Amino acid sequence: MASSTQKPSSSSSSSIRKYNFDVFLSFRGEDTRYNFTDHLFVNLDRRGINTFRDDQLERGEEINSELLKTIEESRISIVVFSKDYAQSKWCLDELAKIMECREEMEQIVLPVFYHVDPSDVRKQTGSFREAFSIHERNVDEKKVQRWKDSLTKASNLSGFHVNDGYESKHIEEITNRICKRLNPKLLHIDDDMVGIDSRLEDFKLLLNNHSNDVLVVGIYGTGGIGKTTIAKIVYNEIQCQFNGACFLQDVRERSKNGCQLQLQKQLLHGIMGQEVEFSDINEGINIIKSRLGSKKVLIVIDDVDHLKQLKLLAESPKWFGPGSTIIITTRDRHLLVKYGVTKTYEATKLHYEEALQLFSQHAFKQKDPKEDYVDLSNCMVQYAQGLPLALKVLGSSLRDMTIDEWKSALDEFKKNPMKEINDVLRISFDGLEPSQKEVFLDIACFFKGECKDVGLRILDGCKLNPMSDIRVLCDRCLVSISGNVVQMHNLIQQMGWAIVREKCLGDPNKWSRLWDVDDIYDAFSRHEDAEET
Numbered sequence: 001m002a003s004s005t006q007k008p009s010s011s012s013s014s015s016i017r018k019y020n021f022d023v024f025l026s027f028r029g030e031d032t033r034y035n036f037t038d039h040l041f042v043n044l045d046r047r048g049i050n051t052f053r054d055d056q057l058e059r060g061e062e063i064n065s066e067l068l069k070t071i072e073e074s075r076i077s078i079v080v081f082s083k084d085y086a087q088s089k090w091c092l093d094e095l096a097k098i099m100e101c102r103e104e105m106e107q108i109v110l111p112v113f114y115h116v117d118p119s120d121v122r123k124q125t126g127s128f129r130e131a132f133s134i135h136e137r138n139v140d141e142k143k144v145q146r147w148k149d150s151l152t153k154a155s156n157l158s159g160f161h162v163n164d165g166y167e168s169k170h171i172e173e174i175t176n177r178i179c180k181r182l183n184p185k186l187l188h189i190d191d192d193m194v195g196i197d198s199r200l201e202d203f204k205l206l207l208n209n210h211s212n213d214v215l216v217v218g219i220y221g222t223g224g225i226g227k228t229t230i231a232k233i234v235y236n237e238i239q240c241q242f243n244g245a246c247f248l249q250d251v252r253e254r255s256k257n258g259c260q261l262q263l264q265k266q267l268l269h270g271i272m273g274q275e276v277e278f279s280d281i282n283e284g285i286n287i288i289k290s291r292l293g294s295k296k297v298l299i300v301i302d303d304v305d306h307l308k309q310l311k312l313l314a315e316s317p318k319w320f321g322p323g324s325t326i327i328i329t330t331r332d333r334h335l336l337v338k339y340g341v342t343k344t345y346e347a348t349k350l351h352y353e354e355a356l357q358l359f360s361q362h363a364f365k366q367k368d369p370k371e372d373y374v375d376l377s378n379c380m381v382q383y384a385q386g387l388p389l390a391l392k393v394l395g396s397s398l399r400d401m402t403i404d405e406w407k408s409a410l411d412e413f414k415k416n417p418m419k420e421i422n423d424v425l426r427i428s429f430d431g432l433e434p435s436q437k438e439v440f441l442d443i444a445c446f447f448k449g450e451c452k453d454v455g456l457r458i459l460d461g462c463k464l465n466p467m468s469d470i471r472v473l474c475d476r477c478l479v480s481i482s483g484n485v486v487q488m489h490n491l492i493q494q495m496g497w498a499i500v501r502e503k504c505l506g507d508p509n510k511w512s513r514l515w516d517v518d519d520i521y522d523a524f525s526r527h528e529d530a531e532e533t
Contacts, residue, residue: 224389
């Protein structure tokens, strides 16, 4: 009779399929029933993993339909390839069904090569050739070919090699891998996502990897546009497809605060599931390369602003195993080019209808504005220009306020941007070189909406290097060129104005630039008053 652990699954139910078992164990009973497979089954059971092991002592020639249904109802199949595995027609039929479920139902399959060479499984050599020399004489040719194809496909999957060392160590590693697959650590995502589906669909097209190469994909865009949110959602959705996964958030800020060693340790712990002790960054680099070089991993490196941050964590895709995926988020498109990223995605602002809905959710806790607030809401959305961060902050700050308070707040926002928004946007400015800052401020004050060529001629006359500086500003998503016209987000322009004004608040006579008529009048009046005295 079949032996199984009949208790509620430790894994959460899939939104698509209902699984009756977490794990289906396929093995050649005469080889491993009383040692390796039994110990593995006990460890899985001890960890609360609902496991079915096909342990029938007497079997017929054909695998029964009930067992086929059990394979379909399992989230993961572990196939223990042992020396005499291929002698069993029953095992080969199980494997063929398992590989069919992998292709049609995306079942996870983990091969274990128990004292056998994976190449013998892949090419049907050694003991596998001996077994097939018998099958080829007694079994239908198409069925034999199906078995061979299944063996080849299974042996090409990332799995476990059990040859030397303590079997308990191998079993612990397998059990840990299963636990991580069944109970992934999901990152928190806000419940009020708006307009994210179409952007996710576009980004996921870049993740199609039809080879065993390491895939590196970059997400770039201005601060507050939603880069990290996209990366988090994708990470939650695909992490179970890898042998290990790690999301390294706020790399720029943490590197600035001297946390490079901590980031390396977090990367190793996130993927290996255990602490790795070392005290030197260079030692950390060597450990990452040696420990993760054969693993298929998913790594997200979030908010990077310097190449050296990547070099400490993932200097080369060759540091990681075949089929790995690295996702990098940054405000600097050129940084992705320098790292060698060939697949990039620009996080774009929300469309007007999406922006109005997101703003309303934060201002009114509903999808549409309240009737008396429609016009003011439209003004706020126009002011935010599709930037998700601004829409959330503005909406939350205005909740439960009166119409008069809204009008007053809008006037204030147009003069002085909210600090919470401004601080996020300013990070990009602070990372610029001095000449780039000067060109940025000139564009914010004078050249937004002007012809690029006109701006270049004027700036060139100021002994600046505007051509290369504007390219950098475009790479940092602070400026864009559309139809040869210089464009800049309203809130980024406001941020530039605030930087000029902060040099001497309230005294435009001492500002480096004047662009507002009232400020110009004020400055000249102060100057004339000073001359008269």
